[in-house]
Amino acid sequence: MKLPTPPALRTTVTNSPPRMKTVVRRLKFESELDLSFGEHVAERAYGQKLLSCIQCGTCSATCPLSHYMDYTPRKIIAMTREGFKDEVLNSLTIWLCASCYACTVQCPRQIHITDVMYALKREAIARGFYPARNPIPVLAKAFYERVRHDGRNTESRLLITLYLRTNPFKMLKEAMLGLHLFLTGRLSLKKEKIKGMKELRKMIDSVEPRKEAVPL
Numbered sequence: 001m002k003l004p005t006p007p008a009l010r011t012t013v014t015n016s017p018p019r020m021k022t023v024v025r026r027l028k029f030e031s032e033l034d035l036s037f038g039e040h041v042a043e044r045a046y047g048q049k050l051l052s053c054i055q056c057g058t059c060s061a062t063c064p065l066s067h068y069m070d071y072t073p074r075k076i077i078a079m080t081r082e083g084f085k086d087e088v089l090n091s092l093t094i095w096l097c098a099s100c101y102a103c104t105v106q107c108p109r110q111i112h113i114t115d116v117m118y119a120l121k122r123e124a125i126a127r128g129f130y131p132a133r134n135p136i137p138v139l140a141k142a143f144y145e146r147v148r149h150d151g152r153n154t155e156s157r158l159l160i161t162l163y164l165r166t167n168p169f170k171m172l173k174e175a176m177l178g179l180h181l182f183l184t185g186r187l188s189l190k191k192e193k194i195k196g197m198k199e200l201r202k203m204i205d206s207v208e209p210r211k212e213a214v215p216l
């Protein structure tokens, strides 16, 4: 019996001309790099140790999420140091970092890799270097806004803001679950607020004096 040809192996003959492929340069010239970027991030991530990385890869081997990252932590450190600002701030890696501190504990040069990731996240938010509907930076920004505004986070309001800014249709999908949690008293719409808001804002402003570092 003759076996049918698998679909993937069938040859399709068409009259259309072959499509032109776009040629993309993958190299970057030194003039296109931001050579001050490494120092800039190092200043915001507790010191100049970042610049002393020996590229041993221990951080990447330790990181539980490196398999899912577009650049491993070792590469992020190297690229940051060399000034690949656009690539680093556009990478998924900085948003996948779960702040577990495993890399920081293991690094033989005592580089604060987790703090570097935090610094890069802040830079990405401040400079708008992230996909608008990526839930991770949207959540981080919404959480910051809630705490800055009320002194506390109200989970139900945070979730509503997150869905509205990322995927409003998902909110409709989750509506029944939300209703169930609300009816059983596990989700409240009541806004939580602290009394000393003036003092809290003063404290926040004092630890974030640089406007470009404030994720607003």
Ligand code: SF4
Residues within 6 Å of the ligand: 052, 053, 054, 055, 056, 057, 058, 059, 060, 073, 074, 077, 106, 107, 108, 109, 110, 111, 113
């Ligand atoms: S573990 Fe430390 S020294 Fe080694 S590559 Fe990572 S950051 Fe660099």
Ligand code: SF4
Residues within 6 Å of the ligand: 059, 062, 063, 064, 065, 066, 073, 096, 097, 098, 099, 100, 101, 102, 103, 104, 113, 114, 117
């Ligand atoms: S802190 Fe982030 S980069 Fe470091 S090991 Fe944990 S997830 Fe990976």
